[in-house]
Amino acid sequence: xxxxxxxxxxxxxxxxxxxxxxxxxxxxxxxxxxxxxxxxxxxxxxxxxxxxxxxxxxxxxxxxxxxxxxxxxxxxxxxxxxxxxxxxxxxxxxxxxxxxxxxxxxxxxxxxxxxxxxxxxxxxxxxxxxxxxxxxxxxxxxxxxxxxxxxxxxxxxxxxxxxxxxxxxxxxxxxxxxxxxxxxxxxxxxxxxxxxxxxxxxxxxxxxxxxxxxxxxxxxxxxxxxxxxxxxxxx
Amino acid sequence: xxxxxxxxxxxxxxxxxxxxxxxxxxxxxxxxxxxxxxxxxxxxxxxxxxxxxxxxxxxxxxxxxxxxxxxxxxxxxxxxxxxxxxxxxxxxxxxxxxxxxxxxxxxxxxxxxxxxxxxxxxxxxxxxxxxxxxxxxxxxxxxxxxxxxxxxxxxxxxxxxxxxxxxxxxxxxxxxxxxxxxxxxxxxxxxxxxxxxxxxxxxxxxxxxxxxxxxxxxxxxxxxxxxxxxxxxxx
Numbered sequence: 001x002x003x004x005x006x007x008x009x010x011x012x013x014x015x016x017x018x019x020x021x022x023x024x025x026x027x028x029x030x031x032x033x034x035x036x037x038x039x040x041x042x043x044x045x046x047x048x049x050x051x052x053x054x055x056x057x058x059x060x061x062x063x064x065x066x067x068x069x070x071x072x073x074x075x076x077x078x079x080x081x082x083x084x085x086x087x088x089x090x091x092x093x094x095x096x097x098x099x100x101x102x103x104x105x106x107x108x109x110x111x112x113x114x115x116x117x118x119x120x121x122x123x124x125x126x127x128x129x130x131x132x133x134x135x136x137x138x139x140x141x142x143x144x145x146x147x148x149x150x151x152x153x154x155x156x157x158x159x160x161x162x163x164x165x166x167x168x169x170x171x172x173x174x175x176x177x178x179x180x181x182x183x184x185x186x187x188x189x190x191x192x193x194x195x196x197x198x199x200x201x202x203x204x205x206x207x208x209x210x211x212x213x214x215x216x217x218x219x220x221x222x223x224x225x226x227x228x229x230x231x232x233x234x235x
Numbered sequence: 236x237x238x239x240x241x242x243x244x245x246x247x248x249x250x251x252x253x254x255x256x257x258x259x260x261x262x263x264x265x266x267x268x269x270x271x272x273x274x275x276x277x278x279x280x281x282x283x284x285x286x287x288x289x290x291x292x293x294x295x296x297x298x299x300x301x302x303x304x305x306x307x308x309x310x311x312x313x314x315x316x317x318x319x320x321x322x323x324x325x326x327x328x329x330x331x332x333x334x335x336x337x338x339x340x341x342x343x344x345x346x347x348x349x350x351x352x353x354x355x356x357x358x359x360x361x362x363x364x365x366x367x368x369x370x371x372x373x374x375x376x377x378x379x380x381x382x383x384x385x386x387x388x389x390x391x392x393x394x395x396x397x398x399x400x401x402x403x404x405x406x407x408x409x410x411x412x413x414x415x416x417x418x419x420x421x422x423x424x425x426x427x428x429x430x431x432x433x434x435x436x437x438x439x440x441x442x443x444x445x446x447x448x449x450x451x452x453x454x455x456x457x458x459x460x461x462x463x464x465x466x467x468x469x470x
Contacts, residue, residue, distance in 0.1 A: 121455035122357050133427050133458070165428070192368050193400070197456070198429040220356035221432070221456030223368070 046173050048230045050187075050212040051081055052219040053163065056106045057092060057117040057147070063156070064111060067092055067149025074109040081211050082168060085109065094119075095146040096127025116159040117145060120217040124162070134161040135201065165218060166201040167232065168208040177234055180204065184235035187212060193223040199235060281408050283465045285422075285447040286316055287454040288398065291341045292327060292352040292382070298391070299346060302327055302384025309344040316446050317403060320344065329354075330381035331362025351394040352380060355452040359397070369396040370436065400453060401436040402467065403443040412469055415439065419470035422447060428458040434470060 064072050068090060076086035088107040094117055095101045102123060116139055124131035132142050139159040147154055167185055174180060183202040189195055197218055212232070219225070299307055303325060311321040323342040329352055330336045337358060351374055359366035364378050374394045382391055402420055409415060418437040424430055432453055447467070454460070 120357070121458070122355070122451055125451075125455075162428075193397075193453075194433040195456075196431040196433070198431070216357055216360075217452050217455035218428075220360075220452035221430075223356070 046210050055119045055123050058112045059115045061111045063115045066152045066154045069151040093148040096129045098128030118163045120215045131162045165214050168211045173210045186233050188231045189222040190229040191223040191227040195222040281445050290354045290358050293347045294350045296346040298350045301387045301389045304386040328383040331364045333363035353398045355450045366397045400449050403446045408445045421468050423466045424457040424462050425464040426458040426462040430457040
């Protein structure tokens, strides 16, 4: 037992850990332009970037006001791979019906029109929350929780979900894989604990880079950290 | 937020939660003898019992002496599916190199010739332990941890592992699947978060009932709790 680290380091590592893995075709060349996960249909298979979303939340400015003080502005700590979003310096504590708390839940900015907490099943079982699997933003009839910040707390009446596994991509990557918005894909992970995650929802946008989002349970299940290859296939 | 539960209830539920799922062949009849996961090659496909192993430990009597007092005997709380083993009433706290603790880690009895802590990657990341994936008992060159009991604590110099996913079976089930001891199988889970766990190690013994053992990360990844079908296939 020699390693030392702070809680923040863990949070940040989990949140932004980026496993960049080439989808190695049998003799396929690497993308000519070398863009990491870029919309690279030309020049070979695109690089598959898999980002592991550790538990985190999105907040409205109104909820930030309650938790951090009126008019408080989130401080960007690190840009995310889709660079409109950032991990904020700020965290909140999440409390569920078993009177247990998970501290240090990272806030992702910028503020949104709804507040939403994204957990893994492991987190939710610990808190006592029956977690629905939803596309981000689809929060009607989902459970809530208690959020605690340094300046206040609030009951979030809904918005606690497991984010449905999904893959962002631009039009060239969609063309390469032969998929369109809201199609489904499977992702096979070659690792010491190999497996296939099925049914990743395809989400396309002209500006998006190719990026798979899965949660910590999904990543840990297939030991993504030690993966040697990741393959996306149309379902 | 209305449900209430105690910590113990959670531990017990996680530990012994048993998902009994028929491998439904297209028109295959249920096993004629109705044994739950019994060694039932005759009369149709065997029932696949998947048990989720939450974090737990096995201890030597010497380590029990240190943690609970000289000569202390573990109290069986619940028989496990392979009924030579039991979940004990007793738990320990596990501390890793980040000075974090996971309390309430269930002890499985009876005592063994070696002490071993089985964690999920989610647990190990929280504790700061680089977790090797090992067959139970194969603990050379594995990390250790600090164990804390009500009467003492000890440094376990090795024995912290992620147990390799595996399937127990008797000879009739092995014949049904066409596998032998130490072969590999894949398990497909049909659920709201479907997927396939590959490379389950086959372990056979004349007395064993058909039972898959996976950890909480693996179960949560594929939402095993809401699975409608589980299929075992020779790898």
